[in-house]
Amino acid sequence: xxxxxxxxxxxxxxxxxxxxxxxxxxxxxxxxxxxxxxxxxxxxxxxxxxxxxxxxxxxxxxxxxxxxxxxxxxxxxxxxxxxxxxxxxxxxxxxxxxxxxxxxxxxxxxxxxxxxxxxxxxxxxxxxxxxxxxxxxxxxxxxxxxxxxxxxxxxxxxxxxxxxxxxxxxxxxxxxxxxxxxxxxxxxxxxxxxxxxxxxxxxxxxxxxxxxxxxxxxxxxxxxxxxxxxxxxxxxxxxxxxxxxxxxxxxxxxxxxxxxxxxxxxxxxxxxxxxxxxxxxxxxxxxxxxxxxxxxxxxxxxxxxxxxxxxxxxxxxxxxxxxxxxxxxx
Numbered sequence: 583x584x585x586x587x588x589x590x591x592x593x594x595x596x597x598x599x600x601x602x603x604x605x606x607x608x609x610x611x612x613x614x615x616x617x618x619x620x621x622x623x624x625x626x627x628x629x630x631x632x633x634x635x636x637x638x639x640x641x642x643x644x645x646x647x648x649x650x651x652x653x654x655x656x657x658x659x660x661x662x663x664x665x666x667x668x669x670x671x672x673x674x675x676x677x678x679x680x681x682x683x684x685x686x687x688x689x690x691x692x693x694x695x696x697x698x699x700x701x702x703x704x705x706x707x708x709x710x711x712x713x714x715x716x717x718x719x720x721x722x723x724x725x726x727x728x729x730x731x732x733x734x735x736x737x738x739x740x741x742x743x744x745x746x747x748x749x750x751x752x753x754x755x756x757x758x759x760x761x762x763x764x765x766x767x768x769x770x771x772x773x774x775x776x777x778x779x780x781x782x783x784x785x786x787x788x789x790x791x792x793x794x795x796x797x798x799x800x801x802x803x804x805x806x807x808x809x810x811x812x813x814x815x816x817x818x819x820x821x822x823x824x825x826x827x828x829x830x831x832x833x834x835x836x837x838x839x840x841x842x843x844x845x846x847x848x849x850x851x852x853x854x855x856x857x858x859x860x861x862x863x864x865x866x867x868x869x870x871x872x873x874x875x876x877x878x879x880x881x882x883x884x885x886x887x888x889x890x891x892x893x894x895x896x897x898x899x900x901x902x903x904x905x906x907x908x909x910x911x912x
Contacts, residue, residue, distance in 0.1 A: 587669040587725040589632040590662045591717075593618025594640040594655065596676025598713045600705030608708045609754050613643045616706065618674060624706055625718045631772060632669075632725035637662075644676030644683065644701075649798040649893070652686045656792040663693040670696035670724035674717065677701035677750055677758065680736060684745035685887050688734035688784045689894055689912065690792040696729035699745070700737050703756050712739065712756045719769040726774050732766070733784035741765040744780045746912070749860065749884055762861040762882070782912055790894050799823045799896040801889045805858060806830050812842035819846040824892045826854045828885040833857050833864035840875075847876040852905060854878040854892055856885045866906075876902060881909045 593599060595614030599621060602611035618636045628634065639658050640651065655673065662668050675683060684699040691697060700720035702713035720737040723729050734745040738759040747761035767776035801824035804815055819825060825846055829835055833855035835843060843853050855877055857864050866872050866879040880888045888909070895908040 587632045588667055589634055589670050589672060589721055589724050590668055591618060591622060591634055591636050591672045591674065591721070592655075592658065592662075593621070593636065593638045593674045594644070594676070595642045596644055596674065596678075596701050597705050598674050598676075598700070598702040598717065599641070600707070602705050602707045605707065605709040608704045608710075611705045611707065613676065613705070614641050621674060621706060621713065621717060624714045628718050628721050631718075631721050634721070642676075644679040647679055647683065652683060653792070653795060653798065655683060656687055656690055656795070659687060659697060660691055660693070660792045663691065663695045663697070668695070670729070671698070672717070672720045672724050673697070673699045675699050675701050677703060677738075679886075681745070681749050682886055682890055684734050684736050684748065685890050686894075687792075688745035689788050689891070690790045690795065691734065691785055692791050692793070693785065694731040696724045696726070697734045698724045698729070698737050699734060702738075703752075703754065703758050710756075715740075718772065722769055722772045723774045728774060728776055731785075732776075732779050735766070737769065740769050742767045742769060742774055742776070746780055746782055746784065746887075749886075751860070784912075788912065789898060795894075795897065798893050801826065801893045801896070803828055803885050803889055805885075806834075806836070806839075810836065810839065812839055815839060815842040815846070819849060819851050822851060823896055824852045824854065824889075826856050826880075826885045826888045826892065828856050828858040829864075829869075830858060832862070832869045833879065834869045840870075843877065844875050852878060852892065852896070852900075852902075854880055854888055854909075856880040856883065856888050858885065860884060878902070878906050878909060883909065
């Protein structure tokens with residue numbers, strides 16, 4: 583008989599911990615009210631997958647998470663993974679910023695043990711809720727030896743996604759999560775099946791360790807739109823160390839905004855061209871002469887994840903070429 587894996591399930595709140603007044607309240611409900619023990623109580627059969635222990639770390643919707651929350655979650659998970667009697671971790675998390683927390687862990691945890699971040703689009707009280715099956719699948723993935731060494735994962739709707747790629751693409755549907763290159767695999771009857779692995783550096787192969795991070799630099803995002811004025815850009819530049827410019831199309835910058843972004847560089851703010859489209863590559867020196875302006879480009883990362891990556895990169899360097907290499911490596 584194979585010994586079961588020891589999995590820690592960490593609660594942080596979110597829809598997966600939510601409660602509605604009626605079963606038809608699939609979008610209108612109070613989030614972050616159920617304890618992680620209560621949620622696990624809805625899937626007693628998960629004990630067949632692993633030996634489980636629960637910890638309630640936070641109790642709030644993930645839209646409230648700050649850099650300090652990311653550090654708190656990361657350090658707590660890291661401490662758990664360092665224990666000999668822990669084989670992996672599952673983090674029950676709100677879906678709003680699940681892709682940001684997961685990517686942060688993907689880049690900063692120094693362990694090959696499986697880490698799975700999971701949420702739900704409907705609270706446990708709703709008809710056809712995805713909370714129980716998503717949590718069950720997440721435990722199955724975390725407990726399986728094939729999940730070791732491939733970084734932080736996000737499990738939703740029977741799919742296993744890499745934290746690097748996954749993004750939330752719908753405000754209410756159960757099939758809200760997607761990856762531009764597809765999921766890594768599926769969960770079927772409590773068994774993960776993998777079909778590809780991440781190719782970009784993560785966990786042990788990154789330059790950052792959650793154990794040495796104490797304060798994260800401020801990086802903001804400006805979203806491009808037709809009537810965006812230079813004053814709006816300048817207001818953000820005045821208070822930040824890095825700026826992700828979520829441009830239209832291929833990270834395009836309106837002619838009347840170019841000088842504001844060039845002025846930002848002159849003030850020591852790192853400007854990164856990204857795209858608001860949600861997928862695709864922003865070609866360096868394509869739509870804009872990035873080398874001449876001292877701007878960076880994201881390669882293929884969405885703005886919210888580009889913010890996480892630049893935040894981490896700025897803890898170690900201000901060198902423009904090194905920062906650009908970071909976007910191309912991770």
